[in-house]
Amino acid sequence: MTVKKIIEKEAVCALAFGGLISGGAALLIAPRSGRETRQRIVEFERDVKARAECHFRQAEKKVRAAIERGRDFVQEKKSIITTAAEAAKEAYKKEHERLSEKHRGSHHA
Secondary structure (H helix, E strand, O other), X not given: OOHHHHHHHHHHHHHHHXXXXXXXXXXXXXXXXXXXXXXXXXXXXXXXXXXXXXXXHHHHHHHHHHHHHHHHHHHHHHHHHHHHHHHHHHHHHHHHHHHHHHHHHHHHO
């Protein structure tokens, strides 16, 4: 038997075996009655809806937590900026008073 004939024979066997496997799979997943199909669709829909709601709740929790962290961050930075601005105003006031005193002192001398 030539190599070509062996390959052809194996190809035919593989094709036949694939056909048997496909036929068995088709029997296992063969269409069901309309009632069974509708029931499976309803069950599938419920499952998908439940999973979607679960994912939505998890996403919502994450978004709320991120917003809260953002608020805390902004509040912290706002406090730092307010403190820095107050310190700058106080420093300006003191420097202005010092220069005013110096300026008045130089006119009276």
